[in-house]
Amino acid sequence: MIKKLVDYIGNPENVGKLKKLGYVSLVAVFISDFFVHRDHAIYIWDKTPGWGAFYGFVSCVIIILVSKFIGHQGGIMKREDYYDD
Amino acid sequence: MIDWFHPSIFFICGAFLIPFLRGKVQKVYLLAIPVLAVLSVSIMSPGAYWTYNFLGNSLVFGAADKLSIIFGWVFTVMSLIGIVYALHVEDSGQHMAAFLYIGGSLGVTFAGDYFSLFVFWELMAFASAYLVFAKREKEAIEAGYRYILVHIFGGVCLLGGIILHAVSTQSIAIGPLAKDGSLAFYLILIGVIVNAAVPPLHAWLTDAYPEGTVTGSVFMSAFTTKTAVYVLVRVFPGTELLVWMGTIMALYGVVYAVLENDCRRLLAYHIISQVGYMVAGVGIGTDLSLNGSVSHAFAHILYKGLLFMGAGAVIQMTGKRKLTELGGIYKTMPITLCLYMIGGFAISAFPLFSGFVTKSMVVSGATHDHRPWVALLLTMASAGTFLHTGLKLPYYMFFAKDSGIRTTEPPMNMLIAMGMAAFMCIAIGVLPGPLYKLLPYPVHFDPYTGEHVTSALGILLFTGLGFFMLLKKLDPEPTISADTDWLYRKGSRVFMWFVNKPLAIYENYLSNVYNTWFTRFTLFFSSFLARVFDVRLIDGCVNGVADFFMNLAQTLRVSGSGLVRNYAFTMLLGSVVILTYYLFS
Structure with missing residues (x-):
């Protein structure tokens, strides 16, 4: 069963279906955030529906771009033999 | 019914039997030890056990409260999982190192005083380093050495802090430290956050863990940093x-x-x-x-x-x-x-x-x-x-x-x-x-x-x-990514370059100056001393005294003629002089 599931996910033919599934779940999560009670929220962003989705996406983009920028421009990424001599 | 048995005992004592066992027996034995340890944690109730008096300090090996027991649980459970994962490995050395390492971290968990904590802390560092060395590749051995050096640095900070703390408070019992900004506070903090891998003191972790053996790194990922987290929760x-x-x-x-x-x-x-x-x-x-x-x-x-x-x-x-x-x-x-x-x-x-x-x-x-x-x-x-x-x-x-x-x-x-x-x-x-x-x-x-x-x-x-x-x-x-380990991997090269190039040139220059001025001046001065003071004064005195005695001896030689009549005359003359002295004094 596990093998079938994994093979299904890995099969390039199913990319379209998986993409659809992904979009549906994104929309479902985004919408469901509007229908929950916010009793414990303290900060303004916790009270805003859809904040999690927004912040998750922004965080992801910031992390990738900033890290790659630091890595390439900041001289962090080195050749693999950097320490051998 | 025993209400307390230290789980480290199983691992630390148990480790030394491993090399004598083979095949299936060894595998059963490897599984039995963590199971016993899990059982010993499951019967634990809070309290202080195994307290010994040592040189006026009380060493507590079994300080059990909710905090130490929960860490005891997860460490023993993870040890069982890790051993199952490593069961196929035919290298008794690795199993021994893993056992000692686990025993060390459980020892830290249940330590009630800083001295026994320190001993188990160091046991962890050295035992875990073997799990890196055991890969037996050049990169692994180098990373293992860097690992052990960083941990020795952390250990020395920790020990220094513990000693200062013990001297100033007269107590080695573990508990929240007063946030007084004292040197002891910061040294203990540095010692612990080295193990917790807090930047910039973290690079040992990302340097060594990927170089460890497949099974050894599983243990490493679980114990060192989390033991440090435990100590942070307890002390800071x-x-x-x-x-x-x-x-x-x-x-x-x-x-x-x-x-x-x-x-x-x-x-x-x-x-x-x-x-x-x-x-x-x-x-x-x-x-x-x-x-x-x-x-x-x-x-x-x-x-x-x-x-x-x-x-x-x-x-x-x-x-x-x-x-x-x-x-x-x-x-x-x-x-x-x-x-x-x-x-x-x-x-x-x-x-x-x-x-x-x-x-x-x-x-x-x-x-x-x-x-x-x-x-x-x-x-x-x-x-x-x-x-x-x-x-x-x-x-x-x-x-x-x-x-x-x-x-x-x-x-x-x-x-x-x-x-x-x-x-x-x-x-x-x-x-x-x-x-x-x-x-x-x-x-x-x-x-x-x-x-x-x-x-x-x-x-x-x-x-x-x-x-x-x-x-x-x-x-x-x-x-690969340069991290703070650059400081001691490339930085040591910068240091060596500094020693070999600028420092060597400076040293050469300095010795030239020394040779030119200092040595030459000293030589001139000493030759002056040799010619004037030594030759004239000291030699003069010595030679003068010698000349005087030689002349005196030459004069006295005359009296030694070898003729009996001369000696008899001298004796007679002497007798007359002595008698005269006694008669008139």
Whole structure:
């Protein structure tokens, strides 16, 4: 069963279906955030529906771009033999 | 009925029997020890046991309270999982090192005084270094030496702090240290945060863990940093400095994980990131955040062990460790992939997985303590966690382009060990109650509120959206990342260059100056002394005295004529002189 599931996910033919599934779940999560009670929220962003989705996406983009920028421009990424001599 | 038996005894004493056992007997023995240790923790009740008086100090080996018992639980359970994972390894040395290492960390956990804590602390450092050396490759041995040197530095700081503390307070009992800014406070803090891998003192971890043996690194990922977290919770709760150190740590690990190409080094950077949550929780210091740190350490040991086991299984079966060289192995290792993903979901804090019920306690701790920035940045780091551990690593390791590698699933014992850890990850996530009951403070926290679940899912799924949109940007690159270990890896070369070039030239110049001026002047002065003082004065005196006595002797020689009449005359003359003297005096 596990093998079938994994093979299904890995099969390039199913990319379209998986993409659809992904979009549906994104929309479902985004919408469901509007229908929950916010009793414990303290900060303004916790009270805003859809904040999690927004912040998750922004965080992801910031992390990738900033890290790659630091890595390439900041001289962090080195050749693999950097320490051998 | 014994109400206390130290679980370390099983491991430390048990380690020395391993080399004498072979085959099946050895395997049964290896399994029996952790099982006994788990049992000994399960019968434990709080109290102070095994107290000895040593040179006027009381050494406590069995300080059991809720905090030490929960760490005792997770350490012994993880030791069992780790041993199952390593059961196929035919290297008694590695098993011994692992046993001593586990024994050391349990010793630290139940130590009630700083001296016995220090001894177990050092045992951990040396035993774990062997798990790196045991790979027997040049890179591993070099990394192992750097590992041990950094830990010796940390150990010396810790010992220095302990001695200063003992001298000033006349007590070696472990407890929260007074935040008096004393040298003892900071030395102990440095000693502990070296082991907790707080930047900039973290580079030993990402340097050594990926170089360890496949099975050894699983143990390393579980014990060293989490023992340090335990000591932080016990000794440094509410230390403001740790809040920001922890928050920076959580993001630091994430940034480096983007750049990393070595699969286990990527996971190692996520240890730093995850330990950041625990360190921040300790710094915040409220009941909620301390509970968060402890429970997160508990969950982390299990899911990080699982992730290291998954990556280790891939390394063992393919012989490759770089993401650029892996890919497309989902067809041949589907079970490994699934088990790995359970660890990935757990570390990313998906609802129904262990990270969700523990990480959120730390973030809530920050929120309730009115630290919005800490809460926001920690949430950002958790998006990064899913990005790397849950998406990037499995995508490039198992899917992406087909690397052409065809392999099989790892040995059964490795799969069973991963299954055990995966079971724990889900069990804690679905039923957090038993874990919450073990926590040191009463828990008034419910992770499964509607808002919390939808917001967490929103963060995670939209991180996934970002991942697939920027997939091209994330392609792993065949590079390594310079970190603070640069200081002692390249920095030592800069030091050697400085010694060989500028310092040597300066030294040469200085010796020229010395030769030209100082030596020449000294020689001139000494030759003056030789000619004037020595020759004229001293030699003159000596020669003068000698000449005088020679002349005197020449004169006296005359009297020694050898004729009896001359001597008789002299005797007579002498007698007359003496008689005359007595007659007239």
